[in-house]
Amino acid sequence: CEKVAVTVALGDGIGPEITRATLDILAAAGARIAPEYIDIGEKLYLSGHSSGIAPDAWESLRRNKVFLKGPVTTPAGDGYKSLNVTIRKTLGLYANVRPCVSYAPFVATLHPKLDIVIVRENEEDLYAGIEHRQSDEVFQCLKLISRPGCEKIVRYAFDYARSHGRKKVTCMVKDNIMKMTDGLFYKVFQEIAVEYPDIATERYIIDIGAARLATQPQRFDVIVTPNLYGDILSDIAAEMTGSVGLAPSANIGEQIAMFEAIHGSAPDIAGQGVANPSGLLLAAVMMLVHIGQAEVAARVHNAWLATLEEGIHTADLQGEQSQQVVSTAGFAEAVIARL
């Protein structure tokens, strides 16, 4: 069986630890992938690449079309743009798919029935990166919403719901205030919804929608929403499952797909071997499905679940069972032992 070339970046902070743990598990599970490493992030930023990435890395990404990415640190200061955003926009990764699932009682949570997928628009909105100084005292940032952008993400959400046996897609916008931009998003949602009579639909204004998500997440299934709201909602939902450290994400484009944890590089705990590799590991599971290795994906996912079910986890999580707190590497070993 031939191996699939996958571009891999270890990233900054806890990135190298969790990426190595993830790759060890994938290798032991028999994933047919050939990692091609690229350097991105801090090192690049500070060596003159103001975008945090070098030309050969772009070539690798465009050649392999599949990217497993560790978290990166953007240095403070106006000169440095977020590499996450640069990659998403440059490669046209328009859909950011973020499943959030509770694993109670193995991971402690107030919301044991949480099982949702946030489909976040990933290129537009305030993330378009158009910000400027109007005068000494006034600054502006442009929120940009286009019809093609809305159509792509809304259609993706409905197709995802259908192909994953999900029953409802909820649209969250603030179209009572932003009648043109968020209004367009909701209008397109309504237009496309009629093509999916098998999927229920619903709309929330983002304020009360976020509030309902924070109190009754079991009411939601798939949520489709503009970029910034999706950023906020996905951290909320992930943290409610027990930790933001559990949630994976797939950044999907027409050609290229990138898989990463939704959490950041956590420099405060970097190098201590205590970080939770679960977010990136579950992202790798999504990647394996994406490249047609669904069986390996299931094997990894089940072993990961079995590990948690036996009360073995990293220090960030709390379980309701008798527990065994292990290091990043110890957790990887435990998963491997259960493959």
Add this chain to the structure above:
Amino acid sequence: CEKVAVTVALGDGIGPEITRATLDILAAAGARIAPEYIDIGEKLYLSGHSSGIAPDAWESLRRNKVFLKGPVTTPAGDGYKSLNVTIRKTLGLYANVRPCVSYAPFVATLHPKLDIVIVRENEEDLYAGIEHRQSDEVFQCLKLISRPGCEKIVRYAFDYARSHGRKKVTCMVKDNIMKMTDGLFYKVFQEIAVEYPDIATERYIIDIGAARLATQPQRFDVIVTPNLYGDILSDIAAEMTGSVGLAPSANIGEQIAMFEAIHGSAPDIAGQGVANPSGLLLAAVMMLVHIGQAEVAARVHNAWLATLEEGIHTADLQGEQSQQVVSTAGFAEAVIARL
């Protein structure tokens, strides 16, 4: 004792019911206020006042400088602008102060220790209302952040913390992406914080900040944040106390102050006499303190609390005690009986 003239709008939907219940309680408590009624909202929008308010209402507001406002409905359609936003901006109500408090076990909540105040910037951000069509397919909305705007709201938050015995002010922004606009907000926060060495400070990126709020609200005290984030965070926090229907707000300007519930006009349950007047009643309590009638305010607040503590509440709430579900008017009577 002379009465203070207060402009009052009954509003739309459940507005008239909850405003009458509130005024009945204030009257029974001996509040020294003289309501001056204005018409705003649906009726005005549909009778040719595209802003939902007529010139004589503005005169009343400018004359009395204190406004108790029922919720209003903005008709759907591009032609109608939110009256809430118009009033806040026209009258310069720069601070939107939203206390959110849990009343467990009298109101059921997963978060019994929640006791925070969200100080939301109330005039700028995407709410500046500058939205336009760039082409047939592309729309833009301007996010506007000014130094004077940031200074006013941040100073208000610190002054509020100090005068209310609060210990910490948390700033929530997305300045890793919006380095100029949100960056300015946080820069001003840091500058002003040094003048308040007695108050602890903290910063969260809005995504993980909202997530922490949704899972560990007891970690927060006062939160200061730009307009849109404040809109979302305050609905989250209020709903987590048991219902968005419990939370009041004070919209504070240099000259004029407006007091309202944070919830909307709930047309689906309007006219049934089941709405919860608590949000508006607690806003009226804030108003009484504002006009120097703190004793009456305390009397009303205590009677309201005693009512809940005896398990008497409207249908929207759940308590953990033996309960008696009453109508809007029944709830007002119960509060009055406990004054």
